[in-house]
Amino acid sequence: MDWWDLTVRFFSLADANVRWVVFGSILLGGAAGGLGCFAYLQKRSLMGDALAHAALPGVGLAFLVVGRKDFLALLLGASITGWLGALAINYIVRESKIKLDAALGIVLTVFFGLGIVILTYIQKSGSGSQSGLDKFLFGQAAAMGRNDVVILGIVALTMLAVVALGFSKFKLISFDPGFGRSLGMQVGLLQFVLTTMIVFAVTIGLQAVGVVLMAAMLITPAAAARQWTDKLQRMVMLASLFGILSGLFGAYISFLAPRFPTGPWMVIVVTAVFVLSVLFAPQRGVISFIRQHYANRRRMTREHVLKVLFKAGQDSRQWKTYYPVDQIKRMWSFTQHELNAALAGLQKQGMMEKSGGMYRLSDDGITEGARVTRLHRLWEVYLSRYLELPEDHVHRDAEDMEHIITPEMEARLEELLEHPEYDPHRQEIPYIGKRSQA
Amino acid sequence: MTPDIWVMITGILAASALGLIGSFLVLRQNGMLGDAISHAVLPGLVLAFLITSSRNVVPMVIGAGLFGLLTAYLTELLSQTRRVYSDAAMGIVFTLLFAVGVIMVALFAEQVDLDQECVLYGEIAYTPWNTFVVGGTNLGPRAVWILGSVLLANLGFILLFYKQLKISSFDPQMAVAVGISEKKWHYLLMTMVSLTVVSAFESVGAILVVAMLIIPGATAYLLTSRLHTMLLLSVGIGIICAVGGFMGASYFDASIAGFMAVVGGIVFALVFAGTLIAKRIHQTRYTSERQHIAETISG
Known part of the structure; x- marks a missing residue:
């Protein structure tokens, strides 16, 4: 048989x-x-x-x-x-x-x-x-x-x-x-x-x-x-x-x-x-856990790209400049691979404009970059004002928190800190893309 | 010497070696490891048998030892994913390995003259006749030599690394704080347990090994909270089990290994009852003292 x-x-x-x-x-x-x-x-x-x-x-x-x-x-x-x-x-x-x-x-x-x-x-x-x-x-x-x-x-x-x-x-x-x-x-x-x-x-x-x-x-x-x-x-x-x-x-x-x-x-x-x-x-599966982990890492890289480009724009008061990939790479410790992936992803999301192999932030990108920068700097203000940490100790922690803070937490922070204008390093806190709450 | 004396010596050596190393398993709440290893080594034995096509002891012990280690390692790996509790992790691993072993026995039934449950069950009663002969000189039972070396190795291991073993067993967090790698000592200890268990299997059989790995240590733990006292007591209790078990088995003409486990159970029960009575007495005295104080205050 x-x-x-x-x-x-x-x-x-x-x-x-x-x-x-x-x-x-x-x-x-x-x-x-x-x-x-x-x-x-x-x-x-x-x-x-x-x-x-x-x-x-x-x-x-x-x-x-x-x-x-x-x-x-x-x-x-x-x-x-x-x-x-x-x-x-x-x-x-x-x-x-x-x-x-x-x-x-x-x-x-x-x-x-x-x-x-x-x-x-x-x-x-x-x-x-x-x-x-x-x-x-x-x-x-x-x-x-x-x-x-x-x-x-x-x-x-x-x-x-x-x-x-x-x-x-x-x-x-x-x-x-x-x-x-x-x-x-x-x-x-x-x-x-x-x-x-x-x-x-x-x-x-x-x-x-x-x-x-x-x-x-x-x-x-x-x-x-x-x-x-x-x-x-x-x-x-x-x-x-x-x-x-x-x-x-x-x-x-x-x-x-x-x-x-x-x-x-x-x-x-x-x-x-x-x-x-x-x-x-x-949800508990090892594969889905790893997937989630990498998705988070990719999101963090994208947010870093937005943040460094936003900072470059803020420093030069000039948003319309296109940057070559090499120059963006030097602004942060990106690996080539993750930077490429992040740039492609951001372009797809409409946050990035590409021309002749060079990139700049779109209007949405500027708003989003401002948001990440704002969260980072708000957290620095919070740490130095409420925990009285010296200003050279607050950056590392803010690097993590900028990806985690929810809109609700952000609103609470702003209210608590009374909409500060500068962070402990005397850098301006951007409120671009936010309705004035004052 | 008479065969009876040799059997008793074998039992004493096995019980001492196992009691010493088993005390650490009791402290680490890993008391079922012996049982897990005793089943999980089956595929290792079949593999050793298939590769060497003989029942030679050395490859068998190596094969079993590797699978013993694999059990400890896979259990740790699985519980470190934090997807299952560690007791379940051990259960999943050893039952799987055992199932694979049983299927291998069924698959190679023609080549392998092994039985799924009697494979590694050395019989302590036969040890006097399995002698170690070098150059024509009879040096006595082989089991005595093997278990003697295992006992010495365990003693050396514990004496040399007493501090590390103690701290990592009693207080893993403290161990990390003072720079003792909890993981490293866990794996070293698992290796020693694996080697001890597997070499003892071959001479005295699994049930005696698993019993002596847990009963003396647990009984000693009832009596003391000090590690060195516990270790000494566990050896003493192991010896009582070995001698008592042998005498009981001779009297009833029954399995020596089984009887040693039974005597272990009796010793444990007696000590346990003793601690319960002591606790009761202590409580009564405590209550009467409190009453006395209360009366003094109010009166």
Whole structure:
């Protein structure tokens, strides 16, 4: 069968095995992704990892008690010790000077160590059916059957209902538990409910994707979703969506190449989503940040060009002179490249007139150059008058402020300084292009 | 010497080396680093195996060491973009590397005789029989030599750079103010942690390494706020875990590494309970004193 046929067969969900694996992975990814947001915001992302390890002794003990590999019994055992681990972590952090990271590390290793002790004990006591007990922990999505998916579905839906019902409360304790407490909310109880849900998400996920990869599904979708929004509701939905997508594609990839396990591919897909989010998200994205940075730098260069040409005009009382590019370049520490870009940009904006390779300010350019010069000099006056800085200390600061001061701030400054005529260096403050306010 | 003594010596050396360097991780609130490294080294091991097509120890340790460093480095890089919290950054990095490792194991299953979870899990019980032989002379278990050197290296590192490590761990801002590069010491420490962890993996297994990296330091931290006392205590606690764990494991005929972690948990719980009781006593005394003063004033 070629690739296309396989793809059609996968997405049509005609195959019963495929169907269960897909449903299972999607439910898991969606539930863990959404739930992970609350842990992420409380900086408890690694909680899932610790609790997943803490499930091991429960698996061993359940096997010892029941005597066979009963899925529900193992799940229950795993939940109980995972949940005890969560209680221990919270208790240590609350009652001692030990921080969360160390508390997680202690609970993880002690519980996991205990689990290994129990498993080696079972092995040596020679119980025939114990083999594959570790599979429960290390994940085999392909082995998911109808019963597993039904249990997954019940747990996921219950979690969805709890999150939806208590959304505003969970939101408050995720951002500001102190405020919640002051409103008389039972922060401890709510925290406990959240932790319990994480324990359940982890234990149902163990068998499908394994300890570590389950931890990833609680962290990475939430971190990716955070890049796109500041609203918790959207973040939860996006994280669930990312989890679902990674479940779907993880299952798809391992369907195309059966030797590849689903869990790791889920993690790789969701990490790819995370990397893309960090790079390309509209506001927080690294690329948009860099773009913004360069846009600001270009604007500052343009404003410098206007300012130096304005100053040249002011000094010579002559606005109509054209200046060659070389001469403009010498007026300021421009690089050739940025100056060319700025001149071209200004010409396009109608602030600059070009003739025979030489430039001069247009009327708009004069007004704008006057504005930048005015802001610079007003700020110098402000610093020397109110902060009583010596006049040779005010220039550097004004170089930055001239790009930042808003029209509102400008109006306030002018009023405060009573429309000064000269700056501390006895240079005239230009009010060209401004209606007289006196 | 009997094999039992060698196992105990190996455990003591591992616990001391890890406890010393782990104390700094506790102070820097980086307690999950050991767990992260223990998973993230998997691709390094597979690569070393593929390149040398053997289970030779040296390339494996180099491969694992490189990926250990990569984990610390990528985590730092990601949290420096300030787009994610640092704990999440670490989680994202190590789970990704582990996932890549698992896929590599699946991909090269024919060539690589590795199992995703038992790959680096040296077994401390076998150390006495893996001896270091030079020119026909048996110099004793190799693990003892390796861990002994690691312990000495850690001791030397801490003694030489005690001041820098102390200031940059306790008070990063102060470190910057007195001209100690916080970043440089962070990366140096991460390198030492990585080397220690990876060389100990090979001899005693991951669970023991991760446990001894965090439990002795954290327990010592409960007892003191002074760095040198903390370091000494962490070694002492490490030794208790090693000896107690070995004896417990022999008694129950169970995993030695697992038992050492369990004893660590017991020691931690006892010390923790002790601090809680001390706090309670202190509070009661404080309250009764206050009552006494209040009565004196009003009476």
